[in-house]
Amino acid sequence: MGFVRQNRVLLASLAVAFVAVLAFATVWHLTERTSLAIPVAGDISDLTDPIDDGTATSTTPAAPAAPEPSKPKIATYIEVTDSCGPYWGGTCVNARSGPGTDYPAVLKLRKGIVLEVDPNPVTADGHDWYKIVFNEWIRYPDRLAGDLYVAGDYVRVFQSEAASDLPAGSHPSTNKRIVVDRSEQKLYAYEGDTLFMEEKVSTGLDLTPTPRGQFVIYRKSPTRYMQGPIPGISDQEYDLPGVPWDLYFTNEGGAIHGAYWHDHFGEQWSHGCVNLPLDSARKLYEWADLGTPVTVHD
Numbered sequence: 116m117g118f119v120r121q122n123r124v125l126l127a128s129l130a131v132a133f134v135a136v137l138a139f140a141t142v143w144h145l146t147e148r149t150s151l152a153i154p155v156a157g158d159i160s161d162l163t164d165p166i167d168d169g170t171a172t173s174t175t176p177a178a179p180a181a182p183e184p185s186k187p188k189i190a191t192y193i194e195v196t197d198s199c200g201p202y203w204g205g206t207c208v209n210a211r212s213g214p215g216t217d218y219p220a221v222l223k224l225r226k227g228i229v230l231e232v233d234p235n236p237v238t239a240d241g242h243d244w245y246k247i248v249f250n251e252w253i254r255y256p257d258r259l260a261g262d263l264y265v266a267g268d269y270v271r272v273f274q275s276e277a278a279s280d281l282p283a284g285s286h287p288s289t290n291k292r293i294v295v296d297r298s299e300q301k302l303y304a305y306e307g308d309t310l311f312m313e314e315k316v317s318t319g320l321d322l323t324p325t326p327r328g329q330f331v332i333y334r335k336s337p338t339r340y341m342q343g344p345i346p347g348i349s350d351q352e353y354d355l356p357g358v359p360w361d362l363y364f365t366n367e368g369g370a371i372h373g374a375y376w377h378d379h380f381g382e383q384w385s386h387g388c389v390n391l392p393l394d395s396a397r398k399l400y401e402w403a404d405l406g407t408p409v410t411v412h413d
Contacts, residue, residue: 188277191234192337193245193270194359198226201376208270210263214244221263227375227393228357229338231277236267243267250277254342258354278336279405287406293332293371293399295389295411297325300381302371302389304399311402314395317374317384318411325387326365330409334363335400339372343386353386359393360400364409371409372396 199207209220214237224230231250236243247263281287291311294303297318304312318325339361343353359373371389373396374380380392389411391399 187279189274190231190250190277190337191272191274193230193232193265193267193272195224195226195228195230195265195269195357196271197269198224198228200226201374201378208265210247210265211244212261212263214246214264215239218264221261222356224265224357225375227359227373229359230265230357231338232265232272234274237264245270245272249340251336251340253340255354258342259340259356275337276335278334281331281333281405285406287404289404289407291402291404291407293403293407293409295325295371295409296413297327297411298413300383302391302399304402312395312399314391314399315381316371317377317380317382317390319385319387320383323386325385325389325411326367326369327411327413330364330369330411332362332364332403332405332407332409334361335403335405336361336363337400339370360391360396362400362403362407371399 195208197208199205203223203225207223207225210222210224211218212221231248232245233248236245238244244264244266247265249259253259290307292305294305295301295316295318296303300316300318302312302314302316303310337360339358341353341355341358355376357375359375362371364370367387369387369389371391373393374385374390375393377384377390378392380390384390
């Protein structure tokens, strides 16, 4: 009997404990639900649905704006306008090691050379002097030592887009095209069926031929410092700063550009590029777009 009584007491205690736990859980549950229904500090609309009366606007976050295309870099350039010709005839403009005639002449610049310069000239001797800037890779930098300044009296100062490249994978649509005929030594530029330009050119010599094929203009640059020899191709040394109006169309660096160092247009005369007279080169450069097809054939 004592054992039965103990069991009864134990069961009664367990029943009381169970009822207490159940009551606590119910109170906690109600309290928790009540606390969730009370808005915390802030706008009550954060916790309620708006009534659609026809004037409500969407609460869906706006999609992020597409990034604006990067603006082309604008640089300052000079074009030598009053100087000696292709074979050094006449008086040549000097590039000096400093801003003034007291500085030694380092380099002679022929007519038609285009060079990037610091946009802020230095005034000395009553003249503006422009410091030449070479923002490009140079094959033989040892040929160029120290600063170079040019007097503004003998140049045309202008601003233009700096060197620009066709974005990888892009396929621009254009109805312009350029044809280079190596047999005729001529260049033809068309816009649709309309002939824009027909001009004598100088393509590559037999040892450094202009490659035949289908290409596109993938890079435009107002100026380029071109140097040779080209290892494995030619032993003819050349050093040509400020080659103007460059339209690159081969991965090996083949370009259509102006030539200020010769006037043999109509015959082979280059190291692989397509040389144009200065005025025509500038006209073609301003007309041609990145992605313009170029065909070179015989």
